[in-house]
Amino acid sequence: MEDEEAAAVLKAVGRQIKAWREAAGLRQAELGAAIGYSEEMVSSVERGRRVPKPDLLDLADEVLGAAGKISAMKGDVEEARYPRSVRDLAKLEAECVELGAYASHHVHGLLQTPEYAQALYAMRRPSYTEDEIERHVGARMARKAIFEHTPRPQITFVQEEVTLIRPIGGRMVLRQQLEHLLNVAQLRHVAIQVMPTDREDHAGMAGSLQLLKLRDGKALGHTESQLSNRLISDAREVQIVEMRYGMIRAQALAPKESLAFIEQVLGET
Helix, strand or coil, X not given: CCCHHHHHHHHHHHHHHHHHHHHCCCCHHHHHHHHCCXXXXXXXXXXXXXXXXHHHHHHHHHXXXXXXXXHXXXXXXXXXXXXXHHHHHHHHXXXXXXXXXXXXXXXXXXXXXXXXXXXXXXXXCCCCCHHHHHHHHHHHHHHHHHHHCCXXXXXXXXXXXXXXXXXXXXXXXXXXXXXXXXXXXXXXXXXXXXXXXXXXXXXXXXXXXXXXXXXXXXXXXXXXXXXXXEEECCHHHHHHHXXXXXXXXXXXXXXXXXXXXXXXXXXXX
16 A cells, blocks of 8 residues: 555454454465455455455455454445545545536546546556556545535536547447536536637646635645645645636636537537
8 A cells, every 4th residue: 555544554454354363263265265265365455465345344254253343344444445645635525615626638536437437547657457446446436425415515617628528438438428427517516617629718728726615714726747646725826726716617618508518529429
């Protein structure tokens, strides 16, 4: 794992499984055979080197007679399997009363379907392993809980026109993604706008950005580039992010026009 916090959680879970296994008088190979996993997987989980899937924890709990104590760790493991930067961002998004995001190269993560996100991570270079892709996609999908928070935060997106026509994952994946955008846009607390490519004046030429306004009144910015992921807390820099995002929204198509544009693109895809 890429951070000490996650590694500590996985090691603690591994020690618990090992303790219950030894108390039951089973070897790693025997436990693996009983729950349908290899001896190598059991060994890796016990050493905190592999992230156990929920069904492994449930099956181990049943076989070892842990009375729910192993299964109870699923929540901690699920959170630990996500990259630290994603966990930190998700915690901030959970505190949002307002969130705005401009996406310039692909559909914003909070709006992505699993298939679209899978295709994005599969094309990363250097290449991710299948486990890494699964972990990143899972983390991205978990962040979408923001749409269900109560009270509902006000959420706005501005998508660059090219993000609606670039066939990430192929034509059918793009069609599903466009349909998903139209469905999300029906939510009363969500607005999606499109920035047409033909705009001569464009405040977002510096790249994608995200603006978060929290319950305590604090505002934060967030940007991602090729190899960095930056949270912006300096008041002066946050003001710049707010100004830019406000201008981007003003320059983009209005929400109703944007939905009509997305429907047109969908019909042509």
